[in-house]
Amino acid sequence: MALEKKCILVVDDEESSRTGLSKILARSGYEVLTAGDGEEALGKVRGAACHLIITDMKMPKMGGIELLREVKKLQPEIGVIMVTAYGEVDSYLEAMNLGAFEYLNKPIKVDELKKVISKVLEEQQRSIPLPE
Numbered sequence: 628m629a630l631e632k633k634c635i636l637v638v639d640d641e642e643s644s645r646t647g648l649s650k651i652l653a654r655s656g657y658e659v660l661t662a663g664d665g666e667e668a669l670g671k672v673r674g675a676a677c678h679l680i681i682t683d684m685k686m687p688k689m690g691g692i693e694l695l696r697e698v699k700k701l702q703p704e705i706g707v708i709m710v711t712a713y714g715e716v717d718s719y720l721e722a723m724n725l726g727a728f729e730y731l732n733k734p735i736k737v738d739e740l741k742k743v744i745s746k747v748l749e750e751q752q753r754s755i756p757l758p759e
Contacts, residue, residue, distance in 0.1 A: 633748055634658040634675060638668040638682035638694065639710070644733075648681065651737055657744075665689025669697055677705060679747055681740075684711035684718060692721055699726045704754070706747035710735060 635657045639645040642663070649659045660675060662668035664686045671677070680698060684691040695707050709722045712733040719730050728750075729743045 632656065632658045633679070634660065634677045635744070636660045636662060636668060636671055636675075636677045636680045636682075638662045638665065638680060638686070638691070640664055640683060640686040644683070648735070652744075655741065665691065665694035665697070668694055669701075672698055672701060672705070678751060679706045679708065679744060681708045681710060684709055684722075685713065692718065692725065695722060695725050695727055704751065706751060708740075708743055708747065 635652050637645050637648050637652070637659060638661070639648070640663055645661050645663070649661055652659045660671050660677065662671055665682070666689045668680065668682065669689070672680070682691045682694055691709050695709070698705055698707060703726070706728045707726065709727045709730045710733060711718065711730070714732045722730050728747045731740065731743065
């Protein structure tokens, strides 16, 4: 039996950031979905089984914090990594209090991101009850 490919949703209003990150993740063996803002991302969360969301903080329509709030209402088990070019203490604290797994500054260091993704997915595996 083949292992299930983990799905990661990349949310960023900057197309170049979204595309670059998607390519890196796909080469690492993940199934990757993308969205240009929080509203589009919510639609994808409702329609697909994603394991992890990597989202920018500042986006038009719906930003990262609002997306995090909505995702945690819909599917609290999804891991969320917040990414920002504006490392602000207030938004960091708010994101972590709302259940974000990690908060990374742009430009993203690929090695650091891969470690965080592994941690999120490992933690999800541990929290899933084993069949009796």
